[in-house]
Amino acid sequence: MNHFPQAWGRPRDDIYGPYDSSHLHSSLPQSHTQSPAVTGTSVLGVKFKDGVVIAADNLASYGSLARFTDVKRLRTFAGTSVIGFGGDVSDMQYLDRLLQSLDIRENYSSHGHSLNAKNLHTYLAKIFYKRRSDFNPLWNNVLVAGLDDEGKPFLSQADLLGTTFSAPTLATGFGAHLAQPLLRRLVPHDEGSVKDVTREMAIDAVKECMKVLFYRDARSSDRYSIAVVTKEGEIEMKEDEKLEGQSWAFADMIRGYGTQVN
């Protein structure tokens, strides 16, 4: 016994050896992705009376560098749904592999019905929410296009926090600012207007918005993919489209464009 009450009851070094404090700061804390690296920009989606149109450009940027110019950011699932990925490309590839293996497992199982776009969206949202809760997020913003349980057009968004919502027109990233207001003109009464939107109207609106995005989004490209999912359950996917009818006439009004000096 000594005169230091703090020492009373502590293991004595001459009996137990000095306290091994190495584990307290032996290694850095485990770290996870805290920011995305190679990224894709906006994804657009529009519902029409018998299906959904979805589009994204083919660029994967590394910061401000246009790193990969031929990356397909629209992926199909089970031949009935399309997912458009924005955000981190490696996380997209991970999710695509995960969904591929899920599809194979589902096809081997004997219950005989397949996962529709609504099921797929729920599954993705739960993965995103689980990963954000583990502080190890999958850095993506996705649109899921396809059909719901009743065979009606389905379009929904999910993001890295697990937030989900659906609307007749959706756009991620820069598109939420630039394209969404243009797309909403198609559906003035939201879900009630979808029956008045034809396939051609939807495709034209999406193409027009891809053009607007290329004009103003510095991380975009003029090569894009566009897919149409219809009630018949078919996907018409075009992965090497080029923007048509660009007009840079506005540019000569702006100082800094073209050959003018001062």
Add this chain to the structure above:
Amino acid sequence: MASLMSDTAAHSDALGYSFSKSIPNPTSHSSGPRQHSFYPYTDNGGSTLGITGSTFAILAGDTRSTSGYNINTRHAPKVFRIGADDPSSRIVLSVVGFAADGNALKERLDTIVKMYRYQHGKAMSVKACAQRLSTILYSKRFFPYYVHAILGGMDEDGKGALYSYDPVGSYEREQCRAAGAAASLIMPFLDNQVNYKNQHVPGSGEGHALQQRQVTDLSQDTVQGLVRDAFTSAVERHIEVGDGLQMMIITKEGVQEIFEPLKRD
């Protein structure tokens, strides 16, 4: 105490006990400049509101979902029926705040209420459900569900019941409660119009002699009117509230759901 500890630390070699060596220095292993770090929450805006009468409870919420200044969608309901596959269920939950947490919480409570029905052969009472919801929220005390929940239903005496929660599960049964983005706009209105706060009996005296107006039992139509007025007013003054109004009216007959338009600007 700290000085006492450092004092003993100086002596610890002589004493033969480990003190300061066991306390890691938090500044000794910083890993250089830390940039953007991941924040697991967001605010999806919107507002909810619940009012009870003697024979009913009404839970309402707007249907707008926002991210910053963007509108995600004009139709994202935040009032949910709990254990709805059982027609005798009278429990309704509203959640406002971080929508992903709100959905996770709703799913969890719904599963629990359904399991209770299967295991006990009877529907869960609102009182029990209210306590369970508090436990769920508190179980995530150190990584909370970032939501303000309001639970509504019919109590054992057939009266309307309303329970309001904070994000970590502290709860209280109340007559009325507003939550979410426009709570600070709606709640004073409710205090005045439901509990007649700051209303006095005319001519009953001066100063302390003034008598509070007696609180009365409100009819369902009156309450529905109050809900509508509360939201149309909140829409005018709060940018995160609008698009649609969802009302769940809980009576002993059942749960009725009504959607009405709100301003979309």
